Amino acid sequence: MAKEDIFYWQALNRALDAEMAGDDSVFILGEDVGLYGGSYRVTEGLYAKYGPLRVRDTPISETSFTGLGVGAAMTGMRPVVEIMTINFALLALDPLVNMAAKIPFMSGGQFPMPLVVRMPGGVAKQLGAQHSQRLEHTLMNVPGLRIAVPATPQDAYWQLRQAIASDDPIILIEHDLLYFSKGALDVEAVPLPMHRAAVCRAGRDVTLVSYSRNVELCLRAAQQLADERIEAEVIDLRSLSPIDWETCVTSVEKTHRLIVVEEDCRFAGAGAEVAATLSERCFFSLDAPAKRVAALDIPTPFNGSLESASIPTVKDVISAAQQLCSVADPGVKP
C-alpha cells in the first residue's frame, strides 16, 4: 500500500509537505516557488496550503534571499531555500560559503544552521553554457557544508526530509533531468542515513562509483557488461560531502578495479576527489590505476549533438570497463 511509482519532483513535494505539516518553523523561499509553484513543480500546491509567509516568492536576489535563510536559521527557523538553478548559486556563494558554512564554527558552536538549499544542477537539454553546468566540486571544497545528491524519488524524499530535520547547512543538488523521472516511493520504509552510499548492483569485476543522474548510466552499462561476463558493482554515493568511503573501499577491495563516473568536468571535478582518496586507501587492492569517466573540460555547447558528446555516455562507461578489465586481467575478454 505504501509503495507507489511517482515522479522525482513529486517525492520532493511530499517531503516538503510532510515537514511543513509537522513543524511550523519550516518555510520555503525562492524565485517563483509560491503562486507559480516552482520551475520544476516541486513546491506545487504548498502556497495554497501554507500561505505566503511560509512559501515566499522572492525577488531575483540570490545573495540576499539565501542570506535571509541563514539569518532565519540562526534564530531557530528551518528555511528551505530554492535556487532556481545551480548556475545562479554562484551569486549566492557568499551566504553559502562565508555564512552558512562558517557561522556555526566561527561562533564557537553557539549557532546551529538548520538551513537547506535546494537547486537543480547538471547538463540538461540545450540550455547553453550558463544554464548547464556542474558546480558540486566548488561546494565540496567548503568545510561545514554537506551535499546530498539524490538519484531516485525514494532518496529525494528521504534525503530532503533528513536535510530539513538536520541542524547542519545542507545543499541538495537535484539533477534537472531527474525531476520528471519516475521511481518507487515507499514513505514507510526505514531511511538510510543521509550520507550513506548505496550498492545498487552487486558485482565482482569492477566498481563503478557514481552519483545523481549518472547512476542510471552506470546501471545500464553494467547490464550490458554482464552480457560480456564483466560483472560491475554500482555504487550510488548519495552524498558528496561527507562521502561514505567505507562502502566504496569494501567494494574496491572485492573487485580490485575502480571507475568513477560523473557528469562533472574531469579537471578538479568531484570524481578527482573520489579517485584520489580511493587510490590512497585501496592502493594495495587495485589491479590498475583508478579510471575516471567524466565530462569534457569545456563549457556546455548549445548544439545538441555537441552537448551530448561533452558528457559521459553508457558507451564511454562500457569501454572504460572493458579496457580496465582487459588491462588488469587479460583473462577477462571483452
Added chain:
Amino acid sequence: MDRDTLRAFLRDMLLARAFEEAAAEQYTKGNIAGFLHLYPGEEAVAVGVIHATEPSDYVVSTYREHVHALVRGTPPRQVMAELFGRRDGISRGMGGSMHLFDRERRFMGGYAIVGETYPVAIGVGYAIAMRGLPEVAICFFGDGAVNQGTFHESLNMAALWRLPVLFVCENNHYQIGTEIHRHSAVTEVFRRAAAYDIPAERVDGMDVFKVHEVTSRMLREIRTGGGPRLVECETYRLRGHSMADPGSYRPQIEVRAYASTDPVSMAVRETVPAYPSHEQLTVVGKDAIHHATEHGLGAGHLDSAEVDGIKSEVQQLVQEAVEFAQQSPDPEMADAWQCLHVNRRNESLT
C-alpha cells in the same frame, strides 16, 4: 534625559574607549594578531543605538564590532579573550576580532565580508515576522557597505515585506582608505532608502543623545508594525581602518577637528587630542569645540569626581579583561572539530 541614563551612556562610552585603547596596546605587544579594527570616535553610535534596544531584540554587526558587543552586555573579558584567540573567548577562539557571537544576548555576529549584515538581519526580521513578536533586528553597516548589491536587495525585501529591521549606517566617511566622495555618487546615505520607500533620517553620530532619541522613536515605529527604518549616523574614526593602517590618506586637520568633537576623548586621560587652532577649524568649517562641550562631561549633570570614579571603574574592568585573556589557554584542535560538528546532535557520520 535622566541622570542614570546619562551616567550609563558615559560609562559605556568610557568603557568602549578604554577597551579599544587596551586592545591597541595588546596588538602592539603581539598578544593580538590578525586584523584589529578599532572603534574610537564612533562610541556615540553604538551606545546611542544599543541602549535604545530591548534584550529581546537582535543585533547584527560588522567587523568593527567589539564595542557593539560590549554595549550589548558581553563581558569585556570574553571579548578580550576572543581577540587573543583563546579558549574562553566569546567564540571559543574560533572567531577572533571580526567574528564575535553571543547567542545569549542575541548578538548575531560580527561579519568580515562587507555587506553581509543586511541579509542576516532581514532573515532575523523574517523569523520575527513569522512568529509575530514585537522584536526588532538591528543591522549595523558602514558607509563602505552601501555599494554592495546586498544593500539594495535586502532593503527591497525588508520594505516589500515590512520586516522589523532597523538599518543603522555608521558613516565614518571612509571605506578603508577611500573617502566617501570618492566611493559614492550619493554621499547622504539616508537618501538611498527613499528608493525603497523606507523612512530614513540622518543624525549627528557624535551626539549620543540624538542617536538614542532617533533610534528609540524608530524602534517604537517598527514594533508597532511600521516596517523597516534607516538611520544614518555621521561619525568619524580617530584611528586608521585597522591596526595595520596608519591612516595616512587623511588630512591631519580633519582628524584633529573630529577628535575635538568626540564626546569621549575629553574624559579619557590617555587620548586627549591636541585641539586644532581657530584657524584650522575655520578651514574645516565646523564648530567642533561647542559640540564637544555640549556632550563632554555630562553638560554639568555630573561632577568631575563622579566621572573620575567611572573612569577608574572601566580602566579596572579592562585591565582585568586583559589579564583574563592572558591566562586563558589556547583552544585545542579537538575544540575546533567540536565547533565544526556541533550541529550533528545524534547523527553519526562515520
